[in-house]
Amino acid sequence: MEILDGKKLAGEIKTQVKFDVENFCKEHRAPMLACILVEGDKASEIYVSSKVRACEECGILSKVVRLSSKITQTELEKAIDNLNKDININAILLQLPLPPHLDSNLAINKISPLKDVDCLTDTNLGSLFSGKNQLAPCTAQGIMKLLNKYKIAIEGKRAVVIGRSLLVGKSVSCLLEQSNATVTICHSKTQNLKSITKDADILVVAIGKAKMITTEFIKEGAVVIDVGINRESGKIYGDVDFENVKEKCSYITPVPGGVGPLTVACLMENTLKLSKRQYEGGTNSYTSC
Amino acid sequence: MEILDGKKLAGEIKTQVKFDVENFCKEHRAPMLACILVEGDKASEIYVSSKVRACEECGILSKVVRLSSKITQTELEKAIDNLNKDININAILLQLPLPPHLDSNLAINKISPLKDVDCLTDTNLGSLFSGKNQLAPCTAQGIMKLLNKYKIAIEGKRAVVIGRSLLVGKSVSCLLEQSNATVTICHSKTQNLKSITKDADILVVAIGKAKMITTEFIKEGAVVIDVGINRESGKIYGDVDFENVKEKCSYITPVPGGVGPLTVACLMENTLKLSKRQYEGGTNSYTSC
Numbered sequence: 001m002e003i004l005d006g007k008k009l010a011g012e013i014k015t016q017v018k019f020d021v022e023n024f025c026k027e028h029r030a031p032m033l034a035c036i037l038v039e040g041d042k043a044s045e046i047y048v049s050s051k052v053r054a055c056e057e058c059g060i061l062s063k064v065v066r067l068s069s070k071i072t073q074t075e076l077e078k079a080i081d082n083l084n085k086d087i088n089i090n091a092i093l094l095q096l097p098l099p100p101h102l103d104s105n106l107a108i109n110k111i112s113p114l115k116d117v118d119c120l121t122d123t124n125l126g127s128l129f130s131g132k133n134q135l136a137p138c139t140a141q142g143i144m145k146l147l148n149k150y151k152i153a154i155e156g157k158r159a160v161v162i163g164r165s166l167l168v169g170k171s172v173s174c175l176l177e178q179s180n181a182t183v184t185i186c187h188s189k190t191q192n193l194k195s196i197t198k199d200a201d202i203l204v205v206a207i208g209k210a211k212m213i214t215t216e217f218i219k220e221g222a223v224v225i226d227v228g229i230n231r232e233s234g235k236i237y238g239d240v241d242f243e244n245v246k247e248k249c250s251y252i253t254p255v256p257g258g259v260g261p262l263t264v265a266c267l268m269e270n271t272l273k274l275s276k277r278q279y280e281g282g283t284n285s286y287t288s289c
Numbered sequence: 290m291e292i293l294d295g296k297k298l299a300g301e302i303k304t305q306v307k308f309d310v311e312n313f314c315k316e317h318r319a320p321m322l323a324c325i326l327v328e329g330d331k332a333s334e335i336y337v338s339s340k341v342r343a344c345e346e347c348g349i350l351s352k353v354v355r356l357s358s359k360i361t362q363t364e365l366e367k368a369i370d371n372l373n374k375d376i377n378i379n380a381i382l383l384q385l386p387l388p389p390h391l392d393s394n395l396a397i398n399k400i401s402p403l404k405d406v407d408c409l410t411d412t413n414l415g416s417l418f419s420g421k422n423q424l425a426p427c428t429a430q431g432i433m434k435l436l437n438k439y440k441i442a443i444e445g446k447r448a449v450v451i452g453r454s455l456l457v458g459k460s461v462s463c464l465l466e467q468s469n470a471t472v473t474i475c476h477s478k479t480q481n482l483k484s485i486t487k488d489a490d491i492l493v494v495a496i497g498k499a500k501m502i503t504t505e506f507i508k509e510g511a512v513v514i515d516v517g518i519n520r521e522s523g524k525i526y527g528d529v530d531f532e533n534v535k536e537k538c539s540y541i542t543p544v545p546g547g548v549g550p551l552t553v554a555c556l557m558e559n560t561l562k563l564s565k566r567q568y569e570g571g572t573n574s575y576t577s578c
Contacts, residue, residue, distance in 0.1 A: 105419075122421075124415065125415035125419055126410065126412055126414035127415070129417075129459065130394075130414055156479070164466065170418065177474055180476070182478075185466055185472055186471055
């Protein structure tokens with residue numbers, strides 16, 4: 001069994017982005033990422049700080065737009081529109097979840113697809129779905145990079161994804177299918193889950209339940225990717241029961257240190273990618289998608 | 290075994306659309322569908338005629354924009370843009386395939402999402418992918434209507450879709466998943482296809498190979514949806530070997546008379562849906578998506 005070291009790969013990705021940003025800055029202003037943070041969610045504060053820190057590591061500029069938890073939908077959308085129009089901003093991230101009185105779908109779709117660094121607007125998701133692969137949500141992208149880094153064969157393999165969130169389950173299913181895996185998406189209504197996961201050469205788990213996946217869900221020699229981050233009495237656990245499962249797998253991601261760090265690293269990559277594309281398309285190209 | 294009578298259901302859908310269009314016309318101008326037909330493909334000519342005929346049946350106006358097979362990409366996009374701007378046109382269909390010198394993806398994405406009746410623009414596909422389900426490609430939608438008409442349970446069932454085209458395979462996979470099936474998409478790189486299809490409670494086949502699916506691919510009691518239309522020596526065959534398979538299924542679509550007629554019926558429904566939405570959003574709303 002080999003550990004899929006996401007932390008190490010994330011470091012390599014960030015080093016590469018830093019190098020590419022330095023080159024990019026020879027001719028252009030440094031890329032700038034704007035993070036919109038609607039106050040009131042503690043985890044969001046932590047996530048945004050770690051994104052800002054990663055920007056600093058990579059030579060990417062960042063700006064946190066803090067908004068009151070009482071902001072109206074109209075005010076939020078106005079704030080997004082200002083960032084769309086600001087030619088100094090290359091990438092916009094709306095930190096989720098939003099307070100319940102705000103409509104995150106409407107807000108997300110106000111982000112210009114050219115600056116939508118999380119790939120969550122309908123236009124960018126449609127482009128992902130139809131296989132144009134210009135951008136993908138960061139976590140899904142990180143998973144693919146990890147598989148590629150360890151030269152894990154995907155074509156013709158059975159991949160099973162548990163969880164159907166847009167950000168992870170559905171997006172990674174798309175990417176796995178585009179790499180020619182035969183993909184099954186499982187979810188809360190799936191019956192006989194074990195009988196399905198036991199066919200998986202590659203199993204991606206994004207459920208949000210600590211240690212739910214034990215050895216009887218696993219095919220001998222499977223590659224297991226654990227996207228879960230569950231906090232229990234001060235410790236972090238994945239969705240996979242690592243100690244129980246590890247000897248049955250060929251490869252497995254640890255939690256923490258597996259998929260988590262890759263999300264932020266891919267965010268850096270996407271920020272640079274969008275900046276480059278904006279320069280290629282003309283600086284003021286935010287409306288021309 | 291029961292036959293899933295798509296032709297009959299298509300008739301019912303068109304009757305309903307006709308009724309709804311009559312009501313709609315009490316307050317509004319009749320909906321109008323524009324079909325862009327780039328000359329040179331014989332099958333396309335036939336398909337467009339049948340769409341025009343369906344419009345007549347339903348009280349929907351239609352306009353065929355015939356373009357020379359030698360048209361340039363710029364000219365094609367200009368033609369699309371004129372239809373986008375024309376407030377008399379509610380729905381635009383670009384008949385595919387285009388001649389090889391034209392880029393259909395670029396052309397499709399020139400269609401305003403508000404008039405994109407086939408649901409093929411990135412924006413509308415993203416909306417489908419993210420489960421907003423405002424619109425879906427007509428064939429995928431027709432398949433779901435057929436399953437619903439015959440009260441076939443979908444939730445918790447294993448669905449296997451063979452074929453991953455945007456118009457059919459990927460889109461119907463999305464809709465089946467949103468109806469809480471556990472969906473597997475198979476394609477040319479899938480290994481051991483039979484072992485996968487034999488788990489399918491619902492099997493959707495969109496491969497384009499006459500009579501490829503025989504009884505050894507089928508689970509006893511499965512629901513089989515055949516999207517294939519293969520012409521061989523003057524006869525039309527599905528992708529499923531109907532005579533061989535029929536006794537093993539609980540339900541099966543015939544070819545012709547199964548999925549085929551539903552595509553055009555759903556096109557009529559989508560045209561009306563877009564017209565209604567444009568009036569709700571203000572007549573001149575083509576830019577406001």
